[in-house]
Amino acid sequence: MSKKKDISRRDFLTKTGGCSLALLSCPAIIANRRPTLRVLGTHVTLQEQLRKMAMKDLGINLEFEPKGSAAVLQKAASNPSSFDLYEQWSDSINILWQAKSIQSLDTKRIANWNEINSLSKTGKVSLDGKIGLGDSPHKLLYVQQDGSLGERLSDSVSFLPYVHNVDSFGYNTKFIEKGTAYETESWAWLLDDRYKGKVGIINAPTIGIFDCALAAQAAGLMKFANIGNMSITEIDQLFSILVAKKESGHFSGFWGSVPQSVDYMVDERVWLESMFSPGVSSARGKGVKVTYASPKEGYRAWQGVLCLSSKTNGQIKDVAYEYLNWWLSGQPGAFIARQGYYISNPQRSRPFMKVSEWDYWYEGKAASEDLRGTDGKISVYKGELRDGGSYLKRFSNIAVWNTVMDNYDYSLEKWYEFLNS
Template sequence: MTTKSNTVNKQRRQFLKAAAIGSASASLPFSSFAIGKEKPKLRILGTHVTLQEELRKKAIDDLGIDLVFEPKGSAAVLQKGSMSPDSFDLYEQWSNSINVLWRSGSIKPIDKRRISYWDEINSLTKTGKVTPRAKIGAGDAPYKLLHIQKDGSLSNNDTNSISYLPYVHNVDSFGYNTSVIEKGVPYQTESWGWLLDEKYRGKVAIVNAPTIGLFDLALAAQAQGLITFGNIGSMTVQELDKLFQILIGLKQKGHFSGFWTSVPESVRFMKSNRVSIQSMFSPAVSALNGQNVPVTFAAPKEGYRGWHGVMCMSSKITKRSEDVAYEYMNWWLSGWAGAFIARQGYYISNPSRSKQFLSSNEYDYWYGGKAALEDLRGTDGKVSVKKGDIRTGGSYEKRFENVAVWNTVMPTYEYSLEKWYEFLSS
């Protein structure tokens, strides 16, 4: 892109930012906050996926609040969130955490009438499908957990009370180093089964999260023909016993190199050549490509494991913090944040608003599945997409038409936890 076009884009973004903040300021509960007084504070518990320093700084600048981020690994976040609602104001993780948080009483209803951009949120969380031909996917499809009913249950029946704010989402699979493993063909030869292929023994890592890594391994075992599930989104005790018998046997033979708990750790695993193939999240792939490590994010022929980010409100939040929390939630959907996370491969629930903060080339690559017309930079400023590259798996619609299973808390969740930790310690 030329210097002139960079300048134009910068001016356009500054204008849009000013317009967005200006138009919203009339409704902000603290928009006329007196200088010299203590800023409103918001404590956010979540993972490294969204609790990033650049996002924190931008939100502080735009909203005039104090933000405290507490990022942890997936399992630790869910444990603290379900047991200590007084330790956070907002919780950011994935939809598979909703059932646990709701049943524990750790979160309270969100009034969707206070979400400024609710009407812009697309059909994925409202109907379960981003296109009419899309597969719903097994397990906890997020739309099933969104609306709070009069009896306190969660379902897809529309109400004004929601259990979470739909925002960041993506489909996950595994990443592999193409300097070691020959590059496959998306949706044709790339397979979850590769994670359990004997030829990669000792060079495989899995995400250490029982509601995520479990499904990576279940999809892999099924792809290898080692087991068949009646419903992979709701495995029985007998199916779990058989699956973990297989996995423990592989672990004792040295098949797995490790189990990572955060995106930075997964980057270190691959960069150090500890692994050649592993469970991965999109920001890690983007970061590694920016460091010239040739990692491909697979589009498995069996379908993706889908996830949907959730922003939940603590049941112990104070009235003052609650007002600030709504402004922060609205900020996330106001455009800039969605464009930021697009550059690391994530989607936002109202992409039309973020489109204006992305160049046409960026939007066409990340959302449209088109070839990059120039090198594109990630959130770290490094080139993560080379000119001519096409995003693995194609467009936003194509990727979300192919969800095999969602991150899920199954009816056998407690038993699966026992088996997971037995597996890790075997």
């Protein structure tokens, strides 16, 4: 949002409150007049620094409610009146859309919509890139004439594509010899007996199941016809393998939030585990030598989404659009780049990043100086290369997208049986 528009909002709020300019010295009175936007999501992006940045730039109150992935989805699907904006990943879209928990967005109200790159709109960021199995975000993006979601272009979309990344697993090179990206690093490591008792998995049914499935297939324990949409038989076989591993003491724990994954690694409870990029950055900032694997089988990719609650309307809906536009304004994208995430219109963020930051995070070049993460601690040291290389390289090697499969309900039941076994 421009400064001019920001000032007019503040003037409007002052006048409609029946206040004179003299009351500007009474911040408590003015603050009570500011609209409050409630955002439900995960610890990944609902960070205090971002909340403060947005409140300052937009002149609003922001309430962030971060939870673990499963808890966020459950609350959003069952109680849309509990939030104004939902923030998570595209694999939750089908569930929320079918539950009528979210409403469509008008792309004409998204100022930089045309800047959003082809990854979100076509599933590919380069001509020779792999779209990946499962629900590539573009398959769920556009609202069709019959109210369903699909690939046909329209001005109505189910979500705003913003932050995104490819995920794999992190491993501590203090205990595990560093592998070669795309050559020797493999999902199979998660089920390797050499690491028995030192493996962590994310406790998110729509994510952890793919980490485990990729590991089982890479280890030669089973094959899937389509790993992005497993059959009942395949799900049964997979969980038979996983339960046997769990009962043998193979898994050390199942983490539910990024901070917990960091604790697992820092405390050496695990040597390798499912990880998100902010967790890797944070663990490195605490002195742990974590490598973020670039599996030869390909990554598990995800698309961050911002969605409007079906109950959001009036002034709060207008404020929600301002917040959506703020995310594509440049500085927020630069901020999240420092934790290893990408924004859907990266060129807008480039001027807000140092050349050394852009070259490392987006271009895959060696760091020309020490780089700090969002926590202010050094997470990248001079001379280091980003695990997996450039943005184009990483997103040209997608094995599967986070997905809610046709047999989701059955897989969910088996997941909890696995956890309780």
